[in-house]
Amino acid sequence: QVQLVESGGGLVQTGGSLRLSCAASGRTFSSNVMGWFRQAPGKEREFVAAITRAGGLTTYADSVKGRFTISRDNAKNTVYLQMNSLKPEDTAVYYCVAKGSWGFAASSQQYDYWGQGTQVTVSS
DSSP, rough: EEEEEEEEEEEETOOOOOOEEEEEESSSOOOOOEEEEEEOTOOEEEEEEEEEETTEEEEEEETTTTTEEEEEETTTEEEEEEOOSGGGOOEEEEEEEEESSSSOOGGGOOOEOOOOOOEEEEEO
């Protein structure tokens, strides 16, 4: 099992920045790919970004490309999501995810482990 704990959410104005953190514990070798999903009220959960354990390869949803940056510190078993130029439509609960299999996936069903979520609210 892998436990994921997010932190760093909050309230920010349009154009502002936030950095989310996700600390993994347990069988962390099972987190070959880690990433973030988000879910806004009344909407389906959507993929945001992901990063590989080895090589630090990244992928992003088109809606956040150029504004968000995902990174990880393997020594600390932590993944980060730096969010810049935030927009009201970025408002959502952000979930940290991990999967043991290699390869990126935008489907939530492909991820084995989920954090409890952290709220990000962007005011206009």
